[in-house]
Amino acid sequence: AQSVTQLGSHVSVSEGALVLLRCNYSSSVPPYLFWYVQYPNQGLQLLLKYTTGATLVKGINGFEAEFKKSETSFHLTKPSAHMSDAAEYFCAVIPSSGGYQKVTFGTGTKLQVIP
Amino acid sequence: NAGVTQTPKFQVLKTGQSMTLQCAQDMNHNSMYWYRQDPGMGLRLIYYSASEGTTDKGEVPNGYNVSRLNKREFSLRLESAAPSQTSVYFCASSYNPSTDTQYFGPGTRLTVL
Numbered sequence: 030a031q032s033v034t035q036l037g038s039h040v041s042v043s044e045g046a047l048v049l050l051r052c053n054y055s056s057s058v059p060p061y062l063f064w065y066v067q068y069p070n071q072g073l074q075l076l077l078k079y080t081t082g083a084t085l086v087k088g089i090n091g092f093e094a095e096f097k098k099s100e101t102s103f104h105l106t107k108p109s110a111h112m113s114d115a116a117e118y119f120c121a122v123i124p125s126s127g128g129y130q131k132v133t134f135g136t137g138t139k140l141q142v143i144p
Numbered sequence: 145n146a147g148v149t150q151t152p153k154f155q156v157l158k159t160g161q162s163m164t165l166q167c168a169q170d171m172n173h174n175s176m177y178w179y180r181q182d183p184g185m186g187l188r189l190i191y192y193s194a195s196e197g198t199t200d201k202g203e204v205p206n207g208y209n210v211s212r213l214n215k216r217e218f219s220l221r222l223e224s225a226a227p228s229q230t231s232v233y234f235c236a237s238s239y240n241p242s243t244d245t246q247y248f249g250p251g252t253r254l255t256v257l
Contacts, residue, residue, distance in 0.1 A: 072249050078245060119186060131189060132246065134187040135186055136185060
């Protein structure tokens with residue numbers, strides 16, 4: 030069975046600093062990978078996703094993530110944090126083995142941006 | 145284009161009461177999902193409907209039932225609410241369940257006393 034691990038349930042960064050949110054998956058076959066963001070009292074919305082092709086994926090609001098097969102990782106980064114980035118971030122995976130597959134979400138990382 | 149809508153936004157129930165959470169999407173998506181979100185546990189899938197006319201259990205189906213009324217609507221029913229069902233419930237939809245982005249509703253905050 031696949032699983033998703035997000036290291037750090039809470040991450041604090043200063044405004045303007047690098048944002049790095051970690052996501053590792055366990056799967057024998059590289060899955061499809063997603064990052065979602067949840068602002069307070071809202072549903073989740075997609076930041077970016079990797080299915081095939083280029084391993085560096087750019088998303089909305091200046092975020093990007095790199096799929097590293099050798100490290101089974103899909104870490105989310107942003108060069109310079111903004112106050113509006115304060116939210117909870119979820120990594121998610123779907124097996125790529127064909128047919129209908131259910132998505133598995135990580136437990137989330139709350140990002141705090143300090144002015 | 146409203147996306148995914150959920151009603152109600154808030155609900156308080158007493159133990160043993162029943163209720164139905166409603167969800168509708170206007171994106172012509174094939175698949176719909178119900179999740180619950182609890183602190184520190186991320187999102188857990190309750191039930192899903194890969195296509196109209198089908199429903200299947202997810203990770204935590206006990207105490208819930210669902211109905212895929214048509215392609216647009218997917219309801220979640222709590223027959224006899226328990227305090228352990230206090231949570232935030234999200235409905236989501238996607239066009240292709242195997243690869244596609246899921247689109248989420250705003251959520252329903254349910255408290256069971």
